[in-house]
Amino acid sequence: MAVTKVRRGKPRQSEERGLSLETVVTAALAAIDRVGLDAFSVRSLAQMLQVYPTAIYWYVPNRNALLAHVVKLALREVMPETDPRDWEAFLTELFRRYRAAVKRHPNIAPLIGAQLVSNAGVDFTLVDRIIEALEHAGFAGDKLLAAFDVVIAAKVGFVTVEFANLPAEDALRWAETMRETVDALDRERYPHLHRHKVRLKNRHFILRWENGVTVPLDKSFEAYVYATIQGLRQLLVR
Amino acid sequence: MAVTKVRRGKPRQSEERGLSLETVVTAALAAIDRVGLDAFSVRSLAQMLQVYPTAIYWYVPNRNALLAHVVKLALREVMPETDPRDWEAFLTELFRRYRAAVKRHPNIAPLIGAQLVSNAGVDFTLVDRIIEALEHAGFAGDKLLAAFDVVIAAKVGFVTVEFANLPAEDALRWAETMRETVDALDRERYPHLHRHKVRLKNRHFILRWENGVTVPLDKSFEAYVYATIQGLRQLLVR
DNA sequence: ACCTGAACACCGTTCAAGT
DNA sequence: ACCTGAACACCGTTCAAGT
Numbered sequence: 001m002a003v004t005k006v007r008r009g010k011p012r013q014s015e016e017r018g019l020s021l022e023t024v025v026t027a028a029l030a031a032i033d034r035v036g037l038d039a040f041s042v043r044s045l046a047q048m049l050q051v052y053p054t055a056i057y058w059y060v061p062n063r064n065a066l067l068a069h070v071v072k073l074a075l076r077e078v079m080p081e082t083d084p085r086d087w088e089a090f091l092t093e094l095f096r097r098y099r100a101a102v103k104r105h106p107n108i109a110p111l112i113g114a115q116l117v118s119n120a121g122v123d124f125t126l127v128d129r130i131i132e133a134l135e136h137a138g139f140a141g142d143k144l145l146a147a148f149d150v151v152i153a154a155k156v157g158f159v160t161v162e163f164a165n166l167p168a169e170d171a172l173r174w175a176e177t178m179r180e181t182v183d184a185l186d187r188e189r190y191p192h193l194h195r196h197k198v199r200l201k202n203r204h205f206i207l208r209w210e211n212g213v214t215v216p217l218d219k220s221f222e223a224y225v226y227a228t229i230q231g232l233r234q235l236l237v238r
Numbered sequence: 239m240a241v242t243k244v245r246r247g248k249p250r251q252s253e254e255r256g257l258s259l260e261t262v263v264t265a266a267l268a269a270i271d272r273v274g275l276d277a278f279s280v281r282s283l284a285q286m287l288q289v290y291p292t293a294i295y296w297y298v299p300n301r302n303a304l305l306a307h308v309v310k311l312a313l314r315e316v317m318p319e320t321d322p323r324d325w326e327a328f329l330t331e332l333f334r335r336y337r338a339a340v341k342r343h344p345n346i347a348p349l350i351g352a353q354l355v356s357n358a359g360v361d362f363t364l365v366d367r368i369i370e371a372l373e374h375a376g377f378a379g380d381k382l383l384a385a386f387d388v389v390i391a392a393k394v395g396f397v398t399v400e401f402a403n404l405p406a407e408d409a410l411r412w413a414e415t416m417r418e419t420v421d422a423l424d425r426e427r428y429p430h431l432h433r434h435k436v437r438l439k440n441r442h443f444i445l446r447w448e449n450g451v452t453v454p455l456d457k458s459f460e461a462y463v464y465a466t467i468q469g470l471r472q473l474l475v476r
Numbered sequence: 477a478c479c480t481g482a483a484c485a486c487c488g489t490t491c492a493a494g495t
Numbered sequence: 496a497c498c499t500g501a502a503c504a505c506c507g508t509t510c511a512a513g514t
Contacts (some may be wrong), residue, residue: 116406231465
C-alpha cells in the first residue's frame with residue numbers, strides 16, 4: 001500500500017465523487033461488456049460517469065489509449081501458477097487462462113488479437129516466464145525466437161476467432177441469412193462438407209452465426225492446445 | 239456470361255459513369271488499403287466516387303455489409319492448386335496463400351479474424367476441399383470436427399496477429415513509447431527475456447511497434463505452419 | 477489539479493424528392 | 496432504377512475558461 005498524506009477537513013473531490021484513471025477504465029470495461037465495442041463511445045462513458053466527455057481526457061490522451069488500459073485490466077489474471085520449468089503444463093495453463101479471461105470479456109477480443117495497441121498493456125513478467133519455459137523445453141537461438149512467436153500466435157489466434165464479434169446492428173437479420181446459407185449447401189456441389197453439415201452447423205468455425213459466448217468450442221480448443229504443444233515438440237527435434 | 243438486352247441510343251447511366259456494386263467494393267478496398275480501416279468512411283468513399291454518401295446505400299444496406307464484400311474481394315485467391323488428397327501439402331499451401339492475400343491488403347486483417355461478418359463472404363468450395371483433405375488424412379467423426387476448427391484457427395490466427403493494425407492517429411508517439419519500454423526492460427526483473435531482447439526487439443510478437451507490413455515474420459510463420467501440420471498428425475494418432 | 481462548457485469537423489443512416 | 500439533397504442523431508477531440 002502506498003503512503004497516504006494525512007488529510008484534514010473535507011476530502012478532496014477526486015476521492016469523494018470525482019474520477020480517477022481506475023474508475024474510468026473500470027467503467028469503460030463494464031460498458032464494453034454490456035453494449036459492445038461498436039456502441040461504446042467516450043461520450044456515453046462520460047454520461048455514465050455523470051461528467052462532461054472532455055473530463056475523460058484528463059486521465060487518458062485518446063480513445064485508443066483508454067482501450068489499451070481496458071485490455072490490460074481484462075487480462076490481469078492470465079499468469080499461470082505452474083512452474084515454467086514444466087513447460088508443457090505451463091503453456092497449457094497459459095492458453096486456458098487466456099481463453100477464460102477473454103470469455104469473461106468477449107467484446108474486447110478484437111482489440112487484443114487484431115490491434116497492436118494491446119502490446120502496450122502486456123505483462124512482461126509473463127513474457128519472461130514464457131521464454132523461461134521455452135528455454136527449459138530446449139529451445140535456443142533462432143529456434144527459440146520462432147517458438148516464441150508460435151506460442152503467442154497460438155495463445156491469441158484461436159480465441160480471437162472463437163470470440164469474433166457479431167455484426168452490431170442487424171444481428172438478427174444477418175444470423176437468419178447465415179443459417180439459410182448453411183441450410184442451402186447441397187450435396188452435389190459440396191459433397192464432403194455436406195456429409196458433416198448437420199454437425200458443423202453453428203457448432204464450428206465459419207458455418208456459424210453465433211460466437212464463443214453462446215457456442216463455446218471447448219473440445220476444439222483442447223485439440224488445438226494439444227496440437228500446438230505437440231507441434232512445438234516436433235519443432236524441437238526437427 | 240449473363241444475357242444482355244439489346245440496347246439502342248445512349249448507354250444507361252450505370253454503365254457509362256454510374257456506380258455498380260463492383261465499382262463501390264473495389265473502390266472501398268482501394269481506399270482501405272490506402273488510408274486504413276479507421277480513417278475509411280462511407281462518406282469519404284462517396285467523395286472518391288463523386289457521388290452523395292447516400293448513393294452507396296443503393297448497393298449496400300450498411301457499412302458492415304460493405305466491409306463483408308471487401309473481405310470477400312480481398313480473399314479471392316486463396317484456393318490451393320494442390321490436390322486435397324495430399325493433405326499436408328494442401329494445408330501448407332492454404333496457409334501460405336491466405337497469408338499472401340492478407341499481406342496484399344493488411345488493413346483488413348482485423349475484419350477477417352475478429353469479426354463474424356467475414357463468414358458471410360466465405361468460399362464454401364474451399365471449405366469443402368479442406369474437409370476432403372482432412373478425410374484423406376484419416377480424420378473422422380468428432381475428431382474431424384475438431385481438426386477442422388484447428389485448421390481454421392491456424393489459418394486465421396497467426397496472420398491476424400502478424401498484421402494487427404497500428405494505432406491510427408498517434409502512431410509515431412506510440413511507437414516511440416513502445417521502443418522505450420522495450421529498451422528499459424532490465425536484466426534483474428526479466429532475466430530470460432533480457433537474454434534475447436536485442437533479437438526479439440521489433441522483430442517478434444509483443445515487443446514490436448511495427449506489424450507484418452514492414453516487419454514480416456516469415457521464419458516464424460513457416461515454423462507455425464510446420465508445427466500445425468505436425469500437431470494435426472499427432473491429433474490423428476492420439 | 478480537475479472539471480465545465482462551447483465549438484469543430486466529422487460520422488452512419490433515414491427519408492423524401494428528383495429524373 | 497438510381498441518384499440528389501436535406502436532415503437527424505450521433506461521434507472524437509481541441510481549446511478556453513472556471514474553481
